[in-house]
Amino acid sequence: MSMKKAPEELRFAAMAVDAVIFGIVDKKLHVLVQNVVRPPHYVNMPGFPGGLIDKTETAEDAVERHLDEKVHLPVKDVYVEQLYTFSEINRDKRNRVISVGYIGCVKPDVIQAYDYDDATWIPVKKLGKLAYDHDDMYAKATARLRGKLSYTTVAQFLLPNNFTLTELQEVYEIVLGTDLDKRNFRKKILALDVVKETGRMQEGVKNRPAALYTFKSKTIKELPPVV
Amino acid sequence: MSMKKAPEELRFAAMAVDAVIFGIVDKKLHVLVQNVVRPPHYVNMPGFPGGLIDKTETAEDAVERHLDEKVHLPVKDVYVEQLYTFSEINRDKRNRVISVGYIGCVKPDVIQAYDYDDATWIPVKKLGKLAYDHDDMYAKATARLRGKLSYTTVAQFLLPNNFTLTELQEVYEIVLGTDLDKRNFRKKILALDVVKETGRMQEGVKNRPAALYTFKSKTIKELPPVV
DNA sequence: GCAAAAGTGTTAGGTATACACCCATGC
DNA sequence: GCATGGGTGTATACCTAACACTTTTGC
Known part of the structure; x- marks a missing residue:
C-alpha cells in the first residue's frame, strides 16, 4: 500500500523531534546538548539533539534514528518516552517546524564510555540559554522526570x-x-x-x-x- | 516577520489535532464523537472531533478552532490540555497525517444545553470501534483523566x-x-x-x-x- | 586504629479506613 | 409519617517520620 501526500497547501510545516536525554555523572544530573547551527538565529547555541521526521518514519522511529545519527546514542542504550509537542509558530525562526519532544534516560556506563565530540553532557545546573524553545522543553522535561521518578521505576x-x-x-x-x-x-x-x-x-x-x-x-x- | 515554508520534500505530512472531550450526564461519563466521513476507509464511523492545523495556528489554536467550528463547543466552555501525539504512518489510511491529541472536560450545563446535530455525547460504556487510531487515543485519554482527577483539581x-x-x-x-x-x-x-x-x-x-x-x-x- | 560507608529498629504522630445513625425537606 | 438524600464522629490499623549506633572493609 502506498501512502499519498496530503495536498500541498496543507503541508506547510516540517515535523521534527527533539530529545532531552538525562543521565547522572559524578552525582550530578546531566543532559546531552549539541550546538545548533542554523543561521542567522541560532549559531552555536546549545540545543537538544533532534531532527526532522522522515516520510517513512513515526516520531518514535525518528527520535531513535536522530539519537543514533546525530549524537551516536544507539536505541538500546536509551530509554525514551514522548513528552510534549511544541507548535508555536515562530519556535524555529526560519521555517515553520512543529516538534515532538521526548525525554530519555541513559545509564552511567553509557556516559562514561561516551566518546563523540559533537555533543556534550552538561550538568543541568550549568544550562544557560538554549536554542529554539528548548528552555521551555527543558522545564517540561525535568518536571516529567521528577514525576516519573516518584511514581514509576x-x-x-x-x-x-x-x-x-x-x-x-x-x-x-x-x-x-x-x-x-x-x-x-x-x-x-x-x-x-x-x-x-x-x-x-x-x-x-x-x-x-x-x-x-x-x-x-x-x-x-x-x-x-x-x- | 514572515515564516517560510520548509522545503517541499520535508513537508510530506499534514498536521492535525483531535480532542477527546469528557463530560458527565445522568451520572455517567460521556465523550463527544462525530461521524467521520473519509471514504473509502472511514465512512460513518464515530471518531473524535478534530481537523487540520492551519499555517497561522499553533496546535492549541487549532484544537480550539475545530471544537468551535466542527462541534460548536466554544473555547470558554471547555478545559483542554495536550495528551499525546500520534504519528503511526498508516493511522489515516488515505494520507500521512500526524495528529496531536488533546483531552478536554466540559461542565454538565454545557452538555444539557448542547444542541448540535452533527456530534453526539455518548456514554463511554457504549463506545464501539472508532475511526483512525482513536481507540488508542481514547485509552490514553481515560488513563490521563483518571490520573488528573486524583492529583489535581x-x-x-x-x-x-x-x-x-x-x-x-x-x-x-x-x-x-x-x-x-x-x-x-x-x-x-x-x-x-x-x-x-x-x-x-x-x-x-x-x-x-x-x-x-x-x-x-x-x-x-x-x-x-x-x- | 582510623576513616569511610554499610547496615539496621523503635517510637510517636498522623493519616486512612471502617462503620451507623439522626436530620431536614417534600409530598 | 414516610421516603430521600444530607450531614456528622470515633476507634483502629497502618504508614510516615524522626532518630544513632554498630559493622565491615582498606589503608
Missing part, C-alpha cells in the same frame, strides 16, 4: 544494572533535590518489591562493600509514590 | 460552578469506577482546602437541601492524591 534507566541501595537513593536525591533518610528509604523501596539482591557485593571499594541489587523487571512499572 | 471542569459535596464525590466515583465512603471523602476534600462553601443551598429538591460549594480557584491545581 524509571530510576532503573539512570543506574547500572547492578547498584547499591545507596546509589538508588542518590538518584532520588539528585533528581528531586532533597535529602532522604537512609533507613526509611530502604524500608520503602524494599516494601515496594521492585528490586532484588543479586547476591553479589561491591568490589574494590575502600570501605565496607555494599550488597548489589537489581530491578526485578527490565521495563518501567507504575508504583505508589516512592517519595 | 480537574474535577471542577466536570461540575457546575456550584455543586454539592455528593456531586463532587460522584465525579470521582464515576470516573474512577469505585465507590467512596462519604464521611472519609468529605474529610479528605475539605482538608485539601480547595473548595469553599458558597453559603447557598440546593433549591427545589424533594429532600433535605445540600450546601453548595465552589472551587476556591478557577484554575487547575496540583494536589496530594484525593483518592
